Amino acid sequence: MQSADKLMKLPPYLFGAINVLKQNAYSKKLDVIDLGMGNPDLPTPPHIVERLCDTLKNHPRTHRYPQAKGMPKFRKSVAEWYKKRFDVDLNPENEVLALVGSKEGIAHMCMAYLNPGDLALVPNPAYPVHFNGVILAGGEAYDIPLLEKNGYLPDLTKIPQKVAQRAKIMFLNYPNNPTTAVVKDMTFFKEVVEFARKYEIIVCHDNAYSELCFDDYVAPSFLQVPGAKDIGVEFHSFSKTYNMAGWRLGFVVGNSDILKPLEKLKSYLDYGVFTAIQLAGVAALTGSQDCVKELVTCYAKRRDKFVEGLRKIGWNVPKPQATMYLWTSLPDKFKHMPSLQFAELLIQKTGIAVAPGIGFGTYGDAYVRMALVTHDNRFHDAILRLKKFLKK
Numbered sequence: 267m268q269s270a271d272k273l274m275k276l277p278p279y280l281f282g283a284i285n286v287l288k289q290n291a292y293s294k295k296l297d298v299i300d301l302g303m304g305n306p307d308l309p310t311p312p313h314i315v316e317r318l319c320d321t322l323k324n325h326p327r328t329h330r331y332p333q334a335k336g337m338p339k340f341r342k343s344v345a346e347w348y349k350k351r352f353d354v355d356l357n358p359e360n361e362v363l364a365l366v367g368s369k370e371g372i373a374h375m376c377m378a379y380l381n382p383g384d385l386a387l388v389p390n391p392a393y394p395v396h397f398n399g400v401i402l403a404g405g406e407a408y409d410i411p412l413l414e415k416n417g418y419l420p421d422l423t424k425i426p427q428k429v430a431q432r433a434k435i436m437f438l439n440y441p442n443n444p445t446t447a448v449v450k451d452m453t454f455f456k457e458v459v460e461f462a463r464k465y466e467i468i469v470c471h472d473n474a475y476s477e478l479c480f481d482d483y484v485a486p487s488f489l490q491v492p493g494a495k496d497i498g499v500e501f502h503s504f505s506k507t508y509n510m511a512g513w514r515l516g517f518v519v520g521n522s523d524i525l526k527p528l529e530k531l532k533s534y535l536d537y538g539v540f541t542a543i544q545l546a547g548v549a550a551l552t553g554s555q556d557c558v559k560e561l562v563t564c565y566a567k568r569r570d571k572f573v574e575g576l577r578k579i580g581w582n583v584p585k586p587q588a589t590m591y592l593w594t595s596l597p598d599k600f601k602h603m604p605s606l607q608f609a610e611l612l613i614q615k616t617g618i619a620v621a622p623g624i625g626f627g628t629y630g631d632a633y634v635r636m637a638l639v640t641h642d643n644r645f646h647d648a649i650l651r652l653k654k655f656l657k658k
C-alpha cells in the first residue's frame with residue numbers, strides 16, 4: 267500500500283537512526299545519558315496533578331465531550347495570564363483557542379491556511395513541525411536561514427520581494443529551539459510587524475519557551491508590539507513551563523479573524539482537550555508560579571554545571587539565556603563531520619544521546635543540541651565520558 271504523496275515528501279526522520287542506537291544501547295543494558303529529545307524529566311507540580319485527580323473523581327460531567335475551542339474558564343485564565351505576564355489584552359471569547367499541545371495547533375494552522383503550492387516562510391533550523399506542518403499541508407517552505415553571525419535572527423531584507431509577495435504565512439520562535447537565541451529587545455519583532463503588514467503575511471510566533479529564561483532575561487510576547495495583533499498569533503505550551511509534555515495542552519492567542527479558520531478546521535477534526543486537563547491548566551496558570559521559578563533555577567544550575575564542565579575539557583559551548591538546551595558547533599576535532607554522523611559516533615562510543623543539528627534543518631548541520639533533561643548528577647558523568655572521547 268502506498269501512503270499519500272505528502273507523507274513521502276517529509277524529510278527523513280533523522281532521530282530514527284539515533285533512536286535505534288539508543289535502543290541498542292538500552293537492550294545491552296548500557297547506561298545511556300539521554301540529552302536528545304526536549305522531553306522534561308521532572309514531574310508536573312503536585313497542585314496541578316491534584317487538580318486533575320480531584321476533577322476526575324468528583325466532577326463526572328467533565329468526562330463528557332469538551333468544548334472544542336476550550337472551556338470559558340480556560341480561555342479566561344489564559345487571557346488573564348497574558349494580561350498579567352505580558353500586559354497584552356485578549357478577548358477570551360474569540361482571541362484564545364485551546365490546543366491539544368502547541369504542535370497540533372501549529373500543524374493545523376498550516377492546513378487551515380495553505381493550499382497546495384502556497385508559500386510559507388520558515389526559519390532554518392527550526393522546531394521540525396514548523397516545516398513539516400507546511401509540507402503536510404501541501405505547501406512549500408521557503409527557508410529563512412538563522413545564522414550564528416546574526417544572533418540566529420532572520421535577515422528579512424534578504425527575502426526576495428517576489429518570495430515575500432507570494433508568502434502567506436511565516437513562523438518565528440523566540441526563545442528559539444534549537445538555537446536558544448532570544449530577542450534582546452522589541453526591535454526585531456517591530457521589523458517583523460512592518461514586513462508582515464507590507465506583504466500581508468500571517469505571523470505565527472511560537473512562544474513555547476517564554477517562561478524558561480535565565481539571568482534576569484524576561485522573554486517578551488510578539489503581541490506586545492503595536493499592530494502585531496492585526497497580523498499575528500502566538501502559540502504557547504504547558505509542556506515545558508509546567509512539565510506537562512504528556513498531558514497535551516497548549517493554546518494560541520491573537521487575531522480573532524486569523525484564528526477562525528483554525529477553530530473551524532479543528533472543530534471538524536477533534537473535540538479539543540479533555541475538560542479535566544483544561545481545568546488542570548487553569549490550576550497551572552492561576553496558581554502560584556513558584557514551581558516555574560524552581561524549574562528555571564534547576565535548568566540554570568544544570569546549564570552552568572554542564573557548560574563549565576564542557577569548556578574545561580575544551581569544548582567551548584555557548585551559555586544560553588533561555589530554553590532547556592545547549593546549542594553548539596561540533597568539537598574542533600569533529601568539525602568536518604556531518605552532525606548525524608557525529609551524534610551516532612557519540613552514542614556508540616560514550617552512551618550519550620544528543621540531537622544532531624541537521625534534524626532541525628540544513629543550516630543546523632554544523633551543530634548539535636543537548637537537552638538539559640536528565641538528573642543533575644548525570645552531567646558530571648557526561649563530562650567524564652566526553653573528556654575521554656575527545657582525548658582519543
Ligand SMILES: Cc1ncc(COP(=O)(O)O)c(C=O)c1O
Nearest residue numbers: 367368369393443474503505516
Ligand atoms: C518551539 C517548540 N514549539 C512547540 C513545541 C511543542 O510543544 P507541545 O508539547 O505543546 O506540542 C516544542 C516542543 O519541543 C517546541 O520546541
